[in-house]
Amino acid sequence: MTDLIHITKLMMKKKKDVLLSILFGYIAGITAVGLFAANGFLISRAAIETSLSVLMTMIAIVKIGSFLRAGSRYAERYYSHRATFTMLSDLRVHFYEKVEGLSASVFQKYRGGDLLSRIVGDVESLQNFFLRVLYPPIIMILVFLSTILFLSFYSVAVVILLAIGLVITGFIIPAYFANKQKRISNEIREDRAHLSTEIAEWFQGFRELKIHQKLENKEQLLLDASDSYIRDQQQEGIQSIYNQSINTIVSLLISWMVLAVGAYLVATGSLDGVFLAMLVMVSLTVFEHSTPMAAFPVHYEDSKKATERLYSVVETNQKTEPQSKEILHYWQTAPSVHLDNVSFTFPDEQRSTLNNITLTLPAGSKTAIVGPSGSGKSTLLQLLLRIVEANEGEIYLNSERIMEMDQEELWKRINVILQENHFFYGTIKENLLLTNNQFSDEQLQQVLDDVDLPHFNLEDQVLEKGQNLSGGEKQRLAMARAVLKESSFWLLDEPTSSLDSWTEQRLYQLLFKQAKEDTVVIVSHRLAGLERMDQIVVMDQGRIVEVGTFNELIEAKGYFYQLKQIEKSVVLS
Numbered sequence: 170m171t172d173l174i175h176i177t178k179l180m181m182k183k184k185k186d187v188l189l190s191i192l193f194g195y196i197a198g199i200t201a202v203g204l205f206a207a208n209g210f211l212i213s214r215a216a217i218e219t220s221l222s223v224l225m226t227m228i229a230i231v232k233i234g235s236f237l238r239a240g241s242r243y244a245e246r247y248y249s250h251r252a253t254f255t256m257l258s259d260l261r262v263h264f265y266e267k268v269e270g271l272s273a274s275v276f277q278k279y280r281g282g283d284l285l286s287r288i289v290g291d292v293e294s295l296q297n298f299f300l301r302v303l304y305p306p307i308i309m310i311l312v313f314l315s316t317i318l319f320l321s322f323y324s325v326a327v328v329i330l331l332a333i334g335l336v337i338t339g340f341i342i343p344a345y346f347a348n349k350q351k352r353i354s355n356e357i358r359e360d361r362a363h364l365s366t367e368i369a370e371w372f373q374g375f376r377e378l379k380i381h382q383k384l385e386n387k388e389q390l391l392l393d394a395s396d397s398y399i400r401d402q403q404q405e406g407i408q409s410i411y412n413q414s415i416n417t418i419v420s421l422l423i424s425w426m427v428l429a430v431g432a433y434l435v436a437t438g439s440l441d442g443v444f445l446a447m448l449v450m451v452s453l454t455v456f457e458h459s460t461p462m463a464a465f466p467v468h469y470e471d472s473k474k475a476t477e478r479l480y481s482v483v484e485t486n487q488k489t490e491p492q493s494k495e496i497l498h499y500w501q502t503a504p505s506v507h508l509d510n511v512s513f514t515f516p517d518e519q520r521s522t523l524n525n526i527t528l529t530l531p532a533g534s535k536t537a538i539v540g541p542s543g544s545g546k547s548t549l550l551q552l553l554l555r556i557v558e559a560n561e562g563e564i565y566l567n568s569e570r571i572m573e574m575d576q577e578e579l580w581k582r583i584n585v586i587l588q589e590n591h592f593f594y595g596t597i598k599e600n601l602l603l604t605n606n607q608f609s610d611e612q613l614q615q616v617l618d619d620v621d622l623p624h625f626n627l628e629d630q631v632l633e634k635g636q637n638l639s640g641g642e643k644q645r646l647a648m649a650r651a652v653l654k655e656s657s658f659w660l661l662d663e664p665t666s667s668l669d670s671w672t673e674q675r676l677y678q679l680l681f682k683q684a685k686e687d688t689v690v691i692v693s694h695r696l697a698g699l700e701r702m703d704q705i706v707v708m709d710q711g712r713i714v715e716v717g718t719f720n721e722l723i724e725a726k727g728y729f730y731q732l733k734q735i736e737k738s739v740v741l742s
């Protein structure tokens with residue numbers, strides 16, 4: 170419910186449009202009732218009145234009423250749709266800005282298709298929030314109250330009948346069907362998210378599915394998801410028509426009762442017969458305003474769930490804001506790093522990934538983190554990047570707590586190469602300028618030469634996800650991007666794992682030249698070339714088991730020494 174209040178607040182940013190649409194909606198509704206009342210009266214009067222001037226006046230009133238109704242209906246649609254579409258666009262921007270500010274871990278928590286379904290489908294379904302949730306009850310009550318007031322001059326019994334009709338069609342029937350509708354709406358939403366997720370996976374995994382001849386199985390899953398979604402939509406449609414039919418039947422019954430009561434009143438002389446047709450016409454027309462209430466539960470439930478799903482992404486994944494912007498002081502030269510008793514467990518995991526990590530990286534030092542696969546090396550880098558946040562302990566950059574730093578400011582100041590680096594559809598130049606667009610073509614070409622890609626042209630095409638690049642070329646381009654960022658803190662996760670030894674050495678030479686004064690952390694599987702590092706951190710099962718220079722670790726004949734021996738024996742065999 171509080172989420173719907175957020176949406177209402179967004180809607181009220183267009184207060185003028187909202188109020189004008191209610192005003193014109195009310196005018197359109199009340200003129201419709203007046204128009205039909207005048208018609209009923211005119212027909213009865215024409216049967217007994219021969220005066221042409223009276224009839225002409227009545228006809229003129231009906232015509233003016235028609236124009237007024239059409240005009241106000243147009244204005245109501247115009248303002249209500251303008252308010253709705255502005256709200257939708259504000260909501261998209263608002264939601265996107267929130268998602269953008271979230272920690273990158275949000276993409277680990279939600280499957281891509283589900284996130285897409287929320288951003289597109291759920292936002293889209295909120296287009297009904299004003300038009301079919303907020304607006305209909307307001308107009309219904311206003312039009313009914315005005316009609317009841319008008320009819321109270323003619324018959325109290327008819328007024329009571331209309332009031333009963335209002336309560337039944339406007340509140341009791343929608344409330345009765347609300348529960349049923351809730352179940353169907355939930356199923357539809359889940360099916361939509363499921364379908365969207367399956368489609369996203371189908372696209373992403375198309376090549377693997379084809380290679381392993383599993384395309385047909387996946388297609389079948391996709392078709393099943395689609396069938397289930399269509400079935401639920403059909404069921405929702407049938408339920409909605411059923412609700413509307415029951416509502417219409419009840420309103421017609423009330424109109425019959427108005428006719429019967431009116432006829433009785435005319436027969437007993439309590440009502441002038443010329444008003445009988447008017448009463449029936451008014452009754453038939455006024456109930457048109459309670460018919461949309463039949464669809465109220467669907468749209469109310471839909472809007473409520475859509476806002477809950479949207480806000481659950483941004484509220485439960487909010488990044489930790491820096492406690493005080495004033496104390497922020499970012500490094501100009503290479504920073505020092507200190508981890509103080511840091512532990513971390515991935516959400517929903519039993520086993521902790523990092524345990525009691527205490528480590529100091531002096532400013533300008535070069536550190537290698539080594540250890541077997543799964544020992545927590547990449548997770549340690551993710552903590553330094555604040556992609557994930559420590560459950561215990563503190564991380565300091567230049568004696569400032571990382572948790573107090575603005576995430577984006579932090580990222581701006583780090584040269585990062587992750588294990589998987591994304592490349593966008595476009596040119597080499599566009600992909601290079603992603604990090605820093607201050608460079609001339611000559612400078613970019615020079616960096617390409619430096620990372621051993623002299624044969625690449627800046628205008629060469631890069632396909633989606635860098636499909637036309639080899640693993641090694643991607644790593645060299647990632648290195649080029651990192652070099653172009655020109656920061657004094659480097660976090661590199663297996664930056665050369667796909668390169669041959671010769672190219673790897675050239676890249677390390679470039680790195681050591683480029684990052685001479687900088688603080689560098691390299692995660693590496695390979696134990697070769699670590700002699701020049703200031704310190705080597707050896708990890709196993711989420712713990713630091715050894716720290717020292719290459720020579721110190723070899724002399725200690727401990728864990729690193731054993732790893733080195735294994736590597737040697739594998740190379741020789």
Ligand SMILES: Nc1ncnc2c1ncn2[C@@H]1O[C@H](COP(=O)(O)OP(=O)(O)OP(=O)(O)O)[C@@H](O)[C@H]1O
Pocket residue numbers: 277515518522540541542543544545546547548549694
């Ligand atoms: N998103 C995640 N959710 C849950 N567990 C994870 C997640 N990412 C990694 N892990 C687990 O955390 C542990 C450490 O993973 P991490 O990627 O840090 O290891 P690593 O030493 O870098 O391994 P590698 O050398 O193979 O890249 C592993 O057991 C892994 O299964």
